[in-house]
Amino acid sequence: MGNSQRGRGWMVATAMVTAAALAVLSLSVGTTVGQTAAYRAPRLPGTAHPDLSGIWQTFVTANWDVQDHGVQAGPFVERLGVWGAQPAGQGVVEGNEIPYRPEALAKKRENFENRLAVDHDNVNTVGDPEAKCYLPGVPRATYLPFPFQIIQSTEKIIIAYQFASANRTIPLGQPTTAPVDSWMGWSNGHWEGDTLVVDVRGFNGLAWFDRAGNFHSDALHVVERYTPISPYHLMYEATIEDPNVFTRPWKMSMPLYRRIEEDVRLLEFKCVDLAEEYVYGGLVAGSGSGGGAR
Amino acid sequence: MRHRWLVTAGLPVVVIAVICLASVPIAGQAPARTSWGDPDLQGMWDTRTYTPFERPVEFGTREFMTAEEAAERERLGLRRVVSDDDDDAIADELVQQDVRRYARSDAADDGRPGFRIAGAEYNAFWSADPTSPKLSLRTSQIVDPPDGQMPPLTREALMTWEAREQARSVRSQADDWEDRGLSERCITRNGLPGEMLGSGQQPLKEIVQTPGYVSIVMPYGYVRIIPVNSVNEDEPAPLGSAIRQWNGDSRGRWEGDTLVVETANFKNTVKNVVPAHGGPFGGSAHVHYYPGTGETFRLTERFTRIDPETLEYRYTVHDPSVFVRPWSTVNYFTLDPWTAEGHQDRLFEYACHEHNYGMVNAIRGARADRQWAMDEAAREAAIREKELQEKREQLTAWEESNARGR
Numbered sequence: 001m002g003n004s005q006r007g008r009g010w011m012v013a014t015a016m017v018t019a020a021a022l023a024v025l026s027l028s029v030g031t032t033v034g035q036t037a038a039y040r041a042p043r044l045p046g047t048a049h050p051d052l053s054g055i056w057q058t059f060v061t062a063n064w065d066v067q068d069h070g071v072q073a074g075p076f077v078e079r080l081g082v083w084g085a086q087p088a089g090q091g092v093v094e095g096n097e098i099p100y101r102p103e104a105l106a107k108k109r110e111n112f113e114n115r116l117a118v119d120h121d122n123v124n125t126v127g128d129p130e131a132k133c134y135l136p137g138v139p140r141a142t143y144l145p146f147p148f149q150i151i152q153s154t155e156k157i158i159i160a161y162q163f164a165s166a167n168r169t170i171p172l173g174q175p176t177t178a179p180v181d182s183w184m185g186w187s188n189g190h191w192e193g194d195t196l197v198v199d200v201r202g203f204n205g206l207a208w209f210d211r212a213g214n215f216h217s218d219a220l221h222v223v224e225r226y227t228p229i230s231p232y233h234l235m236y237e238a239t240i241e242d243p244n245v246f247t248r249p250w251k252m253s254m255p256l257y258r259r260i261e262e263d264v265r266l267l268e269f270k271c272v273d274l275a276e277e278y279v280y281g282g283l284v285a286g287s288g289s290g291g292g293a294r
Numbered sequence: 295m296r297h298r299w300l301v302t303a304g305l306p307v308v309v310i311a312v313i314c315l316a317s318v319p320i321a322g323q324a325p326a327r328t329s330w331g332d333p334d335l336q337g338m339w340d341t342r343t344y345t346p347f348e349r350p351v352e353f354g355t356r357e358f359m360t361a362e363e364a365a366e367r368e369r370l371g372l373r374r375v376v377s378d379d380d381d382d383a384i385a386d387e388l389v390q391q392d393v394r395r396y397a398r399s400d401a402a403d404d405g406r407p408g409f410r411i412a413g414a415e416y417n418a419f420w421s422a423d424p425t426s427p428k429l430s431l432r433t434s435q436i437v438d439p440p441d442g443q444m445p446p447l448t449r450e451a452l453m454t455w456e457a458r459e460q461a462r463s464v465r466s467q468a469d470d471w472e473d474r475g476l477s478e479r480c481i482t483r484n485g486l487p488g489e490m491l492g493s494g495q496q497p498l499k500e501i502v503q504t505p506g507y508v509s510i511v512m513p514y515g516y517v518r519i520i521p522v523n524s525v526n527e528d529e530p531a532p533l534g535s536a537i538r539q540w541n542g543d544s545r546g547r548w549e550g551d552t553l554v555v556e557t558a559n560f561k562n563t564v565k566n567v568v569p570a571h572g573g574p575f576g577g578s579a580h581v582h583y584y585p586g587t588g589e590t591f592r593l594t595e596r597f598t599r600i601d602p603e604t605l606e607y608r609y610t611v612h613d614p615s616v617f618v619r620p621w622s623t624v625n626y627f628t629l630d631p632w633t634a635e636g637h638q639d640r641l642f643e644y645a646c647h648e649h650n651y652g653m654v655n656a657i658r659g660a661r662a663d664r665q666w667a668m669d670e671a672a673r674e675a676a677i678r679e680k681e682l683q684e685k686r687e688q689l690t691a692w693e694e695s696n697a698r699g700r
Contacts, residue, residue, distance in 0.1 A: 045505065046329020053504045120654050134648045149519060151509045153336065153502045154329060156640075158509055158517060165516035169500070169640035182643040206648075263531050266519055268539040272481050272647045276471045283657045284470045 041194060041228035047154055050194045050228050055259040055266055057147040058236070061089030063130075063140065065212035066252060068096050075116055086211075092143070094251040098214060104245040111213025120283060124206050128213070132279050133271035135166050135183035137207025138200050138222050139238040139252065147259055149266040157189055157196070162269045170198055178202025181218055196226040217244035232258040325551050325599050330505045332522070333551040335599055338500045338633035338641075341492035341607075343625050349434030349442025357442075358431045430626055438610075438622040446688040451616045455682055459675060466667035467674070468660035471653055479653065480646035482540050483514045486557065487593055487609045491625060498630055500641055508546055508553060515644030520555055522546035533559050538588060553597040562588035590615045603629040618692060 041050035061069070068091040074084030100108060111128075119126040130136060136144055146162040157170040170189040178186030178201060186202030205218030225237040234256040241249040326334040353359060359367075434442035447455070465473055476482045483489040483496075489512065492498065496513040503509070510518040518541065533543045543559040596608040605627040612620045632638055660667035 044329075045331075051504075053507070123651070123654065124648055129648075135643070135645055151502055151504045151507055151517075151519065153504055155336075156502060158502050158511060160509070160517040160519055167511070167515075167517045169502075169511060171639045173639070176639055179642070183645055183648060184643055265521070265533065265543070267533075267537065268541065270481065270516070270540050272479060275647075276479065280471050280653060280657060283654065283661070 039229050041231070044152055044154065049191050049196075051152055052150045052157070052196060052226055052228065052234060053152045055147050055149045055264055056234065056256040057259055058143045058254050058256055060092055060143055060254050061087050062092045062143040062252070062254065063145055063210055064089060065091070066093050066143075066210050066214055067091040067098065067212070069212070092252040092254045094253065097250075099247040099250055101245060101247055104215075108213045108215060111208065111215055113213075115211060115213055118279060118282060120280075123279060128211055129207055130163075130211065131275070133164050133275035135207065136161070136163055137183055137203065138168070138185050138187075139224065139236075139240075140207060140209055141166055141168075141184070142224075142236060142238070142256070143254060146269060147266060160266060162266055163271070165268065165270050175199065181205070183207055185220075185222065192225075194228060196224075198222075198224040198226070200224065215245065216240070216242045219244045226256075229255070232260065234258075326602065328503055332503060332505075333548065333553070333599065334503070335501045335508065335553060335597055335605060336503055338498050338630040338638065339605055339627035340497050340630045341490065341499050341625075341627045342494070342497045343430070343435065343491060345430050345432045345435050345625065347435050347623075348444055349436065353433040353442070355441060356433055357437065357440075359433050361431070364431060432624065435623040435625055436621060437624050439619070445617045445619045445621050446692045447685050448614075448616060448618055449689065452682070452685060452689065455685075459678065459682070462671070462675065465671060466660045466664055467670045468656040468667060470657060473660075473671075474653065474656060478650075478656075480650050486541055486560075487595065487611070489514060490595070490607065490609070498633075498638075498641060499627070508555075511641050513641050513644065515646060516541070518544060520544045520546040520553075522548065522553065535559070538562060542591075542593065549596075551598060555593075555595040555597070557593040557595070558591070560588040560591045560593075600626075605629075618689070 041052075043049060044051040044053075064086045069086065069089055071088045072086040074080055074082070074086070076084065114126055115128045116131060117127045118132075123132070124134060130140075130144070135141075141148065141159075141161045141163065144161070144163045148159055148161040151158040151160065154172075156172055158167065159170065160167045166184060168184050168187050170187040172189045172191070175188035175190075176186075181202050181204040183204055183206060185200040187198050187200045189196055189198045191197070200222040201220075203216070203218055203220045203222075205216065205220065208215050219242050221241040223239040223241075225235075227235045227237075229235050235253065236256050237251065237253040239249055239251050240246070328334045328336070436442045436444060439445055462473075468474060471479055476485070490499070492513075498513060500511040501508065502511065506522060508520045508522050510520070512518060521544075523546070532545065537543070538559055538561040540561050542557040542561075544555050544557040546553055546555045548554075590613050592612040594610045594612070596606075598606045598608075600606045607625045607627055608622060610620055610622040611617065630638070
């Protein structure tokens, strides 16, 4: 990488710090962000609604654990040193408590124990789906450490996530019901003032919330709220409801930061070929094949 | 190429459709605009085509067939449509198709690899065709070279192909995942530009625009996001050459009402993938060019809404290390009536890799009986060898005709 690239990186870092400071400022003005915020975002031309289009990213460590968490060594510290170590992070869950049913809490702990397990007869029900390059589900797609792009048109909104090329179509018209369950769920959007509200159901129950094993069932119902609070920030809020797993609905929130680098692009992270050795390698162990090493 | 269209031909319907597509943009008719002033290409597009990829020999150098010839092809079953609104009749036909498929898969093995499951791996339901795209009178998708044939592969490409066959020869059908094709591994379908054209299972693409971007929601689990320049804007800097992507890096611009998209920075799949089914570069059997070497592949696409319900789609493949010359195609996408009637408001999630139980089973199968898996691999290799021989002959013929021309 040339000096110009490094220079640009520095500028970006400065911009992020400035943006973060702005966010803190706007957040400290009032705890209730949303329609009461003074900021009025530019409209999508020809519509009465704010234009949320852009490349966005969170800066939280919720993908490790949506709740408060301390520093932990990574899983293969003897090979990787501090690469892969879990940073400490303040949780994104309101009140920090996830109201698990007792049997569900046991399942969460089991998930954590087996988070890097691969079971060839149960490839998509054992272990963290992220490690296998499976679709991340909602809301996890939002706070994976990867950017995503909102493409807003008049009748519908597309959200394309860098991780695994995951994506969602969010029609803004008459809500429809999921014909069949899926990883990313079935989204229906509408506007409440300047807030985009997305109602998501129809999940297959296979996605997780984080690497800590927090999970849900196929009864999951997520209501997301995207509210512009500055030219560079959206406030993101997700209400989680799943009577099979939780005793009551709970909520998480975090700001989304606009990626403002010149010519910034949502790059590809099609990770299947990066995950095959992990997912299928055990099937060929001892065959003398180097698998992906060839 | 095998097609699995529903039977029941309706001649009058076909003739009307033919006439529609023979039309050119209607002079003076302003194309629709988005509320921010760009040409509006949005909608759910049926991207299937019944036009042969290369021109069948009987059409010689003719670019278009007559309506009578189209009707004759229809009669011979080379293109079949549903013209029946009766859901029960369609359901009955799907059942009959399944009966025929399963009868075929139960028949004695004729020695062809995959014979016993070919055609029966999916129920006819998955290829159901409740609507039908319009019929073009074009005799081939390829319009350049003018003979309607894909140009020969270069010597370099043939050598790559041969080297990979050599590497492949000691391997069974599924010693590991890399012995299977990109599509079976859920990495890409046919790659670009092949997967811009629809199939019976995945006919649709949805275009959604926002100021500065055109996005194409692909049915294979990703969105093509194309930044589009306004006329007066500077070209955005291209991605650095170290950034290589399966679907490349696309940049768009408006030329009048036409969206022109240039894509480069494709991944070098030659280095990454042991060929399985089909040609030298992975992908499906009929897509031999995907995606070239990656290093030298440049794709140019042109999208023009020639009438409210038709999007003309042209692409040109430039890949000097794979083809002796560039080549270009024309296709027509039609606005999906099923969507227009409110039956569908989005493409459904693909989630191929997440449920790829077949890969586990293929590897286990090959380990359970490696000799069988080696035999099957040899049969697949024999099919590719035949294809490779044809490509060698094409190149020789091309070189000889060039020598005569000098």
